[in-house]
Amino acid sequence: MSGKFSVNKIVGEIKNAEIEEEIGVYKNVCYMDILGFKEKILKSNDDCEHYDNGKLLFQIKHIGDIVRRRIEIIDFSKKSQLKSLMISDSVYIFYQDSEFEDVLEIISLIFIYGIFSNLFYRGSISDEKMNHPSKNHEGLFIGVGIVKSYEMERDIARFPRIVISTTYDSEYLVTDDDGIRIFNIFKYISDKYDDFSPEFNSELNKYTIFAHCKMCDEYPKECLKKIIPNYLPDTFEEFIDNVRKKIDKHLEKENRAVPKIYSKYFELYNSSKEEKFNGKK
Secondary structure, eight states, X not given: OHHHHHHHHHHHHHHHHHHHHHEEEESEEEEEEETTHHHHHHSOSSSTTSOOHHHHHHHHHHHHHHHHHHHHHHHHHSOOOOEEEEETTEEEEEEOGGGHHHHHHXXXXXXXXXXXXXXXXXXXXXXXXXXXXXXXXXXXXBSHHHHHHHHHIIXXXXXXXXXXXXXOOOTTEEEOTTSXXXXXXXXXXXXXXXXXXXXXXXXXXXXIIHHHOOOOSOOOHHHHHHHOTTOOOSSHHHHHHHHHHHHHHHHHHHTTXXXXXXXXXXXXXXXXXXXXXXTOO
């Protein structure tokens, strides 16, 4: 009897070790989704100002491509544990502490594409743990992190901003007017713009042009600007002015319904532009 018990115990310990080896543990979760996405889905396709599901599907696919491609680039330059999951317009990014700066970069790329596609994102970063079976179940994630990040996005973010619960320190994490820590996306883009612009335009070239345009293999800048409305200009000043035009358009159309949403973009916009023009970093 005792011998059988010992064998079972050993077998159980082996199985537990296999499970622990197979399940990856992530310390942090970033969650983002699009403000008013349900309304965009439900709006009539007859009005050209409204989104049809085909256009939305392409834009959401493009966002997923940007996230996956960026993770591939990061993984190529340094072995990372970054994982992403996309459900409709919702983007999850799972990462370790050492990959926080990489996540800020991915968030900013999503934000850039979104704002020039009239898709306004909000989200959260949570430092609650997540479990992920690393073999055979790439799309399966479970843990408090998913719940907390979703609740933070829904209940705390409210505006188009990324709220932070992690204690990680960065010059790009600031305290908003309501005392909530947020990621200052505009300041980040301002500082990194020279790096972002050529690479992001290259991504647009890869994923967008061939879906919309059958032209020659060469795409001069003038052609790109006509084909792709979200082509990035050469300087941050041009970029931020284009952002202003987008916000103006939305304020004019939708301010009565959601004034705080777009006014929050103006706050971030004005703060970042002032810092840039005053030479602050």
